[in-house]
Amino acid sequence: MLLKILSFYLPTFIKKQKMRELFQLTADAFQSKVPALTGLSLQDLLVKYALFTKEQAERSIQCGDDLAPIKNRLHQNAYQLGKSIKCSLNIVAWEEVLLVMRMIYSILAIDFRGDLQGNICIRQCFFSKFYSAEVCRVISSLDEGLVAGLSGGKLQFKQRITEGNNCCKAQLEMRKDSV
Numbered sequence: 001m002l003l004k005i006l007s008f009y010l011p012t013f014i015k016k017q018k019m020r021e022l023f024q025l026t027a028d029a030f031q032s033k034v035p036a037l038t039g040l041s042l043q044d045l046l047v048k049y050a051l052f053t054k055e056q057a058e059r060s061i062q063c064g065d066d067l068a069p070i071k072n073r074l075h076q077n078a079y080q081l082g083k084s085i086k087c088s089l090n091i092v093a094w095e096e097v098l099l100v101m102r103m104i105y106s107i108l109a110i111d112f113r114g115d116l117q118g119n120i121c122i123r124q125c126f127f128s129k130f131y132s133a134e135v136c137r138v139i140s141s142l143d144e145g146l147v148a149g150l151s152g153g154k155l156q157f158k159q160r161i162t163e164g165n166n167c168c169k170a171q172l173e174m175r176k177d178s179v
Contacts, residue, residue, distance in 0.1 A: 012042055015107045019045040023052065025081060026142070029073035030056040046109055050130040057135040067138055074138070075145035082149020094174055097151045104146070114172065120155070122168035128161040136162040147172060 020037060026049075027034045035052055037045065060070055085104075091097055098114045105112035109126035131139065140157055147155040154173040159165045 015042050016045060018107060023049060025077035026053060029070060029077050032056060046126060050127050053139050054130050054135055057138040061134055071138060071141040074141035078142040078145030079149040082146040086150050100150060118172035118174045120170040120172055125161050131162050133162040136160050
């Protein structure tokens with residue numbers, strides 16, 4: 001019941017709270033501090049998050065850091081967030097996973113579309129205006145972790161807007177024993 005209500009209306013304070021959580025888990029993965037967020041609108045939080053993640057990923061790339069541990073921390077932190085959301089909303093079916101993914105991505109100004117065969121299409125992505133293809137590949141570890149936490153499945157990107165494509169396409173491996 002709660003999931004159905006939230007799919008129609010998600011209060012701004014909850015969206016902002018989730019954005020702050022996203023900042024925290026991302027900063028933790030990059031072993032950095034969360035920037036000041038007090039008093040920011042949801043739109044301001046989105047822009048600040050895009051700039052923050054771009055800066056953190058570019059710094060790691062330019063310094064020649066081993067990206068595998070960073071991507072792993074991003075994945076693991078987002079996985080925990082996904083598991084938490086799954087438990088709090090009592091998600092038990094693939095349709096619910098897709099509905100929650102659509103809700104989460106709408107907070108992030110991402111046009112998420114998915115079907116029960118695991119086909120994912122993102123026609124518009126707020127972050128594509130900020131990210132290079134390389135930065136996107138690092139930050140998408142968050143997507144992979146979040147989806148794994150929500151569903152127990154595995155998300156794999158096939159193409160990205162940041163690589164010059166008109167949309168992102170991904171495949172969600174939806175195991176029968178998941179969710």
